[in-house]
Amino acid sequence: MSSLPWVSTGSTVSALYTDQRAVARDHARARNACFMEATKAYRGGDGKLARDLSARGRWHAEQMELAHAQASQAIFQDRVQLEHRLLDLHGQHAREAAAIVEATVLDPTLKGSGSWHILTGTGHHTATTSTSTLLPKLPRAIRAKLDELGIQYREVQAGMLQIHL
DSSP states (O other), rough: TTTSSSOOOTHHHHHHHHHTHHHHHHHHHHHHHHHHHHHHHHHHOOOOHHHHHHHHHHHHHHHHHHHOOOOOOOOHHHHHHHGGTTTEETTTOOHHHHHHHHHHOGGGGGGGGOEEEEEEOTTTTTTTOOOSOOHHHHHHHHHHHHHHTOEEEEEEETEEEEOOO
């Protein structure tokens, strides 16, 4: 493990996340505004306006999903260290991170490549309203994905899993 490079977290990841997710955040706000206005229009008896606003809201929702996918890819490219066989999932949403892990684990060119480390983080930089003592969402999602794929792992330290491909 000592050969692994230092990986910045905290404010570095926060800035990258904020920058890369800005377009998706803007679409989310526009989606929410459209749906709120659609509800007002419907309650006010203007069905046509409500339908139009709802359609615009769905379009923003689609654009938001596309923007999140692009942001996820950009964050991954910025943080991954393939030469060190290190998947850094900081800045990823749980669903995105699980897809990255699955694609990596199932990549036939990586079979037999040895030990890999997956950084999930410990959730210290994740805003949450839960007081649960359970694992934060991202580490839980990655463990579940590895279990689903039948990949054995071990936690080498808090927020870091090791697998063998």
